[in-house]
Amino acid sequence: MQIYNTMTRKKEELVPNVPGKIGMYACGPTVYNFFHIGNARPFIVFDTLRRYLEYSGYEVTFVQNFTDIDDKMIKRANEEGTTVKDVAERFIKEYYTDADALGVKRATVNPRATEHIDDIIGLVKTLVDKGHAYPASETMPTEECPGAKGDVYFSVRSFPGYGKLSGQNIDDLENGASERLDPGEAAKRDPLDFALWKGAKPGEPSWDSPWGKGRPGWHIECSAMSMSILGESFDIHGGGQDLIFPHHENEIAQSEAATGKPFANYWMHNGYINVNNQKMSKSLGNFFTVRDIAKEFDLEAVRMFMLSVHYRNPVNFSRELIQQAETALQRLRTARERLDEAQTVSGSTGRDAEFVKELDTIRDRFKEAMDDDLNTADAIGVLFDLAKACNIFVTEPCGKDAAEAAKKLYDELTSVLGLLQHKKEAEFPAEALELLDRRQAARAAKNWAEADALRDKLKEMGFAIEDSKQGAKLKKL
Numbered sequence: 001m002q003i004y005n006t007m008t009r010k011k012e013e014l015v016p017n018v019p020g021k022i023g024m025y026a027c028g029p030t031v032y033n034f035f036h037i038g039n040a041r042p043f044i045v046f047d048t049l050r051r052y053l054e055y056s057g058y059e060v061t062f063v064q065n066f067t068d069i070d071d072k073m074i075k076r077a078n079e080e081g082t083t084v085k086d087v088a089e090r091f092i093k094e095y096y097t098d099a100d101a102l103g104v105k106r107a108t109v110n111p112r113a114t115e116h117i118d119d120i121i122g123l124v125k126t127l128v129d130k131g132h133a134y135p136a137s138e139t140m141p142t143e144e145c146p147g148a149k150g151d152v153y154f155s156v157r158s159f160p161g162y163g164k165l166s167g168q169n170i171d172d173l174e175n176g177a178s179e180r181l182d183p184g185e186a187a188k189r190d191p192l193d194f195a196l197w198k199g200a201k202p203g204e205p206s207w208d209s210p211w212g213k214g215r216p217g218w219h220i221e222c223s224a225m226s227m228s229i230l231g232e233s234f235d236i237h238g239g240g241q242d243l244i245f246p247h248h249e250n251e252i253a254q255s256e257a258a259t260g261k262p263f264a265n266y267w268m269h270n271g272y273i274n275v276n277n278q279k280m281s282k283s284l285g286n287f288f289t290v291r292d293i294a295k296e297f298d299l300e301a302v303r304m305f306m307l308s309v310h311y312r313n314p315v316n317f318s319r320e321l322i323q324q325a326e327t328a329l330q331r332l333r334t335a336r337e338r339l340d341e342a343q344t345v346s347g348s349t350g351r352d353a354e355f356v357k358e359l360d361t362i363r364d365r366f367k368e369a370m371d372d373d374l375n376t377a378d379a380i381g382v383l384f385d386l387a388k389a390c391n392i393f394v395t396e397p398c399g400k401d402a403a404e405a406a407k408k409l410y411d412e413l414t415s416v417l418g419l420l421q422h423k424k425e426a427e428f429p430a431e432a433l434e435l436l437d438r439r440q441a442a443r444a445a446k447n448w449a450e451a452d453a454l455r456d457k458l459k460e461m462g463f464a465i466e467d468s469k470q471g472a473k474l475k476k477l
Contacts, residue, residue, distance in 0.1 A: 001056065001371045003236075004312060006244065006267040007165055011373055014266065016235050022053050022060045023234035025226040025264070027243055028110070030067040031091035032076045034289040037302070037317055038240070038273045038280055040102060044303050045270045045311045045374070046238045047104045048418060052370050055416045064107040065225050066092055068114050069215055074204055084205050088112070098290045101299040103418035109229055113221040117207045120216045120224040123258055124152055124196045124209075132158045132257040133196055135211050136187035150199020150212035154219075156192040159253040165267060166245035194250055196220045219250040223263075227255065237264035241271055271314040280317075293322070300419065301326040307376040307417055328384075330475065333420060334466075335387035338394050339407050348399035355393050355402050359409050362386045366413050376417065383413055428474050432463050439465065440472055 002011040016022050026046040029035050035043075043064075050062045067073075068088035077084045096106075113120070127133035136151040156162050156170070163170050174192050185191075195217040200206035206213040216224075226234065232255075239248065248267065255263040272279075275286035293302060296319070305325035309315045362382060369378035390406050414420040439454035455465055463474045 002373055003266055003268060004373045006269050012266065014235075016058070017233060017265070020057070020059060022058045022236065023230035024050065024053075024060060024236040024238070025063045025222070025230060025234065026237075027222060027239040027247070028064040028066050029095055030070050030072060031088050031095060032070065032073040033091060034094055034291045035098065036280070036287060036289045037293060040290050040302065041273055041306050041315070042238065042240045042270050043099060043104050044102060044306045044418070046268075048307060048376060048416070049236075049238070049268070049374055050105070051416050051418060052374065060108070061230060062108045063226060063229050064110055065222060066095075066110055066112045067218065067221060068092070068112045069205060070218065078203070085114075094291075098294070098299070101294060102290065103300060103303050103421050105418075111225040111229060113216060113225065116221070116225050116228060117216070119228045120220055121197075121207075121209050123220060123224045123227075123254070126258045127154060127196065127254060128152065130257065131155075132254070134189065136199075150197070150214045151187065151195055152197035152211050153188055153193040154196050154250070154254050154257075155189060156194070156253065157190055159257045161256065162253050163249065165249050165252055168245060194219060194246065196254065219247055220254060222247070223251050223255040227259075232259040233261045234264055236266045236268060238268040238270075241269045244269055270311045273315050273317055275317045277316055297322050298326060298329070300422065301329050303418055304329045304380075308380055310373075310375055310377050312373070329419070332383065332387055332414065334475065335390050336407075336410050336414075336420060339390055339403060339410065342394035342403050343397045344400040344403050345397050346400060348401065349397065351393065351396075352399040352402035355389070355398075356405055358389055359386075359405055362389070363409060363413070370416070379413075379417065383417070386410060386413065428463065432458060432461055432474060436465065436472060436474055
């Protein structure tokens with residue numbers, strides 16, 4: 001498999017540290033609210049990567065964290081008069097509800113930052129001992145900068161490779177950072193330095209450390225959690241394009257400064273999401289949570305929509321495009337249903353051998369697309385070719401073994417993409433079902449005018465009639 005490595009800016013063959021095994025980390029949500037459609041894209045992308053790697057025979061350890069201590073969480077807890085822990089518990093449950101609806105499998109491990117405080121403190125201590133980090137008190141007495149009491153900063157210039165992931169020049173970065181320096185950061189030796197440990201403030205959750213009570217900085221959490229589970233060097237680190245700088249850049253710096261080893265071998269980043277060709281933001285009124293979208297659309301269609309574009313490309317979200325994805329998804333469902341309803345015969349027909357050969361070609365084409373940097377857009381195109389081939393095949397009686405081979409391949413490939421995983425029973429109003437029965441009775445009596453009138457009435461209600469040898473059924477337009 002070839003994957004695009006953000007670090008080297010080219011496609012590379014995936015060669016794991018341990019043959020047959022993949023260690024993979026993807027940045028998860030900060031659990032202070034329902035996650036939005038921008039968050040949904042990396043969850044879907046890296047779930048699909050994990051599925052395909054497993055399909056390809058790898059034993060995958062997939063780690064996706066929960067950031068459960070953060071400024072936003074503290075703010076939300078204070079606003080609600082509750083605890084940060086209660087906020088985290090509530091929104092972790094909500095995450096699983098929405099992720100399940102999107103077809104996202106549970107990670108092998110979902111670590112929480114608060115469960116890895118000892119690992120975080122140990123990593124910060126290693127960085128201090130090696131001269132890559134410093135307590136704020138060494139730079140400025142706490143009485144001169146009381147806001148920095150207990151803070152520990154990473155010294156960016158102590159790590160020569162800083163900027164290698166994002167391709168940014170450290171001197172250019174420093175000029176911008178100087179202008180954005182907050183008063184509470186006066187103890188920094190360099191404007192680029194970032195917090196590894198934050199000294200406790202009144203009313204905030206805190207833990208004991210060699211530098212006093214405090215809590216971890218955001219960047220150090222992911223390094224500590226990933227390395228504690230996957231080891232000091234692992235195979236794949238993923239996330240949204242917005243995390244390349246500074247989050248992933250800082251992860252690399254602090255991790256490699258501590259261990260002296262490469263942190264992750266491959267860095268994968270998905271593109272941005274725009275809404276109606278505009279950047280998503282609350283101020284523009286185009287900010288949607290997945291929970292909002294679920295009120296209007298089948299979330300499996302959202303997954304279909306996300307995978308219909310290559311993960312590295314930007315994607316434009318709109319209701320019209322999701323509606324198109326719903327229609328496309330229904331085409332896939334219908335083709336799979338026709339396989340179940342196909343009239344089969346024992347033995348084989350003259351068409352079976354050629355059809356089974358076509359199935360093998362389709363499987364190879366699907367794998368070729370996915371092996372090319374997880375090209376789900378092309379893979380979905382192959383899936384529709386499979387649907388078309390199956391629709392043609394079942395128009396006449398077919399061999400049972402060939403039909404079973406088609407079902408197996410259909411389920412195999414849709415499972416890799418996380419599609420058609422929930423059997424969806426369409427719900428039709430009693431009035432529509434009654435009109436369908438009347439239309440069938442009219443056809444049986446050869447009252448074609450009445451049958452056509454009933455069909456048109458159903459169409460006005462938003463339903464089409466699909467006739468087959470197994471009978472007639474409704475489907476939504």
